[in-house]
Amino acid sequence: MAETSVSHANETHEHDSDDHIWDGGQPPMKVSYGKLMMWYFLVSDAFTFAGFLIAYGTIRFSMPSWPEPDFVFASFPFVQAHLPLVFVTFMTFVLIFSSVTMVRAVQEGHRENKRGVVFWMFLTVLGGATFLGCQAYEWTMLIKYENVSVTRNPFGRYVADGIMVDESGKEIMENGAPTEVKKNESYLLHGHEHNGAVELQKKYVRYSTGAYAGQTHEIGQGPKAFGALFFFITGFHGFHVLSGVIFLLLIMVNAMSGLYASRKNGYEMVEKIGLYWHFVDLVWVFVFLVFYLL
Amino acid sequence: MSAHHSYEDQKKLVFYGLKLLGIITIVEVAFALFAKGHIVPSITFGKDGGFGQALYMLAMIGASAYKAYFIIFFFMHMAGEVRGLVLSVLLPTTLLIWAIIAFFHEGSRWGAAREHIKEKNEQVVQPGTSGKPTGFLLSGTMKG
Numbered sequence: 001m002a003e004t005s006v007s008h009a010n011e012t013h014e015h016d017s018d019d020h021i022w023d024g025g026q027p028p029m030k031v032s033y034g035k036l037m038m039w040y041f042l043v044s045d046a047f048t049f050a051g052f053l054i055a056y057g058t059i060r061f062s063m064p065s066w067p068e069p070d071f072v073f074a075s076f077p078f079v080q081a082h083l084p085l086v087f088v089t090f091m092t093f094v095l096i097f098s099s100v101t102m103v104r105a106v107q108e109g110h111r112e113n114k115r116g117v118v119f120w121m122f123l124t125v126l127g128g129a130t131f132l133g134c135q136a137y138e139w140t141m142l143i144k145y146e147n148v149s150v151t152r153n154p155f156g157r158y159v160a161d162g163i164m165v166d167e168s169g170k171e172i173m174e175n176g177a178p179t180e181v182k183k184n185e186s187y188l189l190h191g192h193e194h195n196g197a198v199e200l201q202k203k204y205v206r207y208s209t210g211a212y213a214g215q216t217h218e219i220g221q222g223p224k225a226f227g228a229l230f231f232f233i234t235g236f237h238g239f240h241v242l243s244g245v246i247f248l249l250l251i252m253v254n255a256m257s258g259l260y261a262s263r264k265n266g267y268e269m270v271e272k273i274g275l276y277w278h279f280v281d282l283v284w285v286f287v288f289l290v291f292y293l294l
Numbered sequence: 295m296s297a298h299h300s301y302e303d304q305k306k307l308v309f310y311g312l313k314l315l316g317i318i319t320i321v322e323v324a325f326a327l328f329a330k331g332h333i334v335p336s337i338t339f340g341k342d343g344g345f346g347q348a349l350y351m352l353a354m355i356g357a358s359a360y361k362a363y364f365i366i367f368f369f370m371h372m373a374g375e376v377r378g379l380v381l382s383v384l385l386p387t388t389l390l391i392w393a394i395i396a397f398f399h400e401g402s403r404w405g406a407a408r409e410h411i412k413e414k415n416e417q418v419v420q421p422g423t424s425g426k427p428t429g430f431l432l433s434g435t436m437k438g
Contacts, residue, residue, distance in 0.1 A: 021378070028378055029379040031379065036379070039379065043383055043386060050390050054390075054394055054398075057397065057398055058397040058401035061398050061405060062402065062403075062408070063405060064409070068330070068341060084330075084332055085323055093316065096312065096319070097312070100311060103311070103369050104308060107305070107308070278365055278366075278369045279370075282366065285358050285361045289354060289355065293322060293326050
């Protein structure tokens with residue numbers, strides 16, 4: 001009896017059969033503890049981000065209108081023109097490039113090539129830092145020049161066709177004709193400093209279609225949750241990029257010192273931070289989709 | 295694992311990934327600008343609501359899902375992991391499908407409820423059409 005069970009166990013070990021993979025004695029996932037736990041941390045982080053993005057979608061679905069991304073995100077450094085989505089596409093490319101250099105660092109790690117690991121990790125750090133700089137520019141434009149905050153959103157869309165009027169109901173003429181607005185067209189309420197606080201301009205529209213036809217209404221702010229959702233979610237992603245850059249730097253310095261070369265495990269630590277860094281790029285794919293494309 | 299590919303093959307995969315992700319991103323942005331009237335001003339199906347916008351959104355979600363698949367399976371080497379690991383990471387995320395359906399439905403309900411309240415608030419009560427007021431709270435305020 002005892003004999004058979006022993007021979008059975010040996011057989012399992014030799015053939016590595018799937019039936020006994022959970023019987024102990026061998027790692028069923030065939031990865032180290034650290035890599036496995038990194039994967040599960042990323043699963044939990046994916047749920048956190050999914051929760052935030054689903055909250056964005058839920059609130060957007062509950063609103064009659066929502067600011068248009070190609071109108072809101074149209075700034076570009078040193079250029080005065082309206083360039084919808086161009087800058088954020090550049091940011092996406094920065095992140096794709098840094099993901100690619102990260103893959104190269106992991107590959108050089110497998111070959112135990114210290115110089116290669118450090119070189120490609122350095123480029124990855126540069127990519128991450130560039131992305132953070134771009135995000136700082138984007139936030140500055142929105143906060144300082146367009147007056148978006150977590151409680152204020154000057155971006156919106158008209159709910160019906162109409163013409164612009166002033167406070168007393170007189171038509172505002174442009175080139176000898178009344179200024180028309182179209183349903184779903186985007187607007188930005190410009191702001192100015194008043195007693196130390198930002199005051200948004202007042203705009204009035206006399207509607208010609210829809211439920212308010214014939215009535216004059218003040219054009220108010222767009223959905224106020226927009227700013228809070230944007231800053232919170234892109235900020236949370238930016239925080240991931242920032243911590244990624246810090247950890248990449250630490251691991252790069254360790255690699256330079258020869259710590260991982262002496263471990264002779266193919267620079268596994270570089271592989272683990274690589275998983276995290278690709279995840280940050282992966283989250284950006286969805287942030288880009290939800291905030292800028294849809 | 296990547297161990298049984300040659301170093302040259304691995305490098306090729308990296309440049310293939312760079313090209314693939316770059317081209318998908320450019321196509322996505324170009325299509326977004328086209329669908330929202332930035333290239334041909336009369337074409338705006340990407341923001342008009344209805345079927346056109348639904349189709350536009352599906353195309354965008356599909357392209358992003360493909361990018362996500364490529365990053366997970368080839369940059370993060372999920373393709374080389376054993377099935378148990380792949381399933382334990384990917385299966386839990388299918389829970390999100392129901393989360394998306396349920397929460398978006400909930401969101402539309404909030405919107406509809408808000409519209410309903412607004413409509414009721416703007417309704418003008420026609421006095422005296424149904425005889426005597428029935429509620430005692432209303433008796434002082436209703437005239438006619």
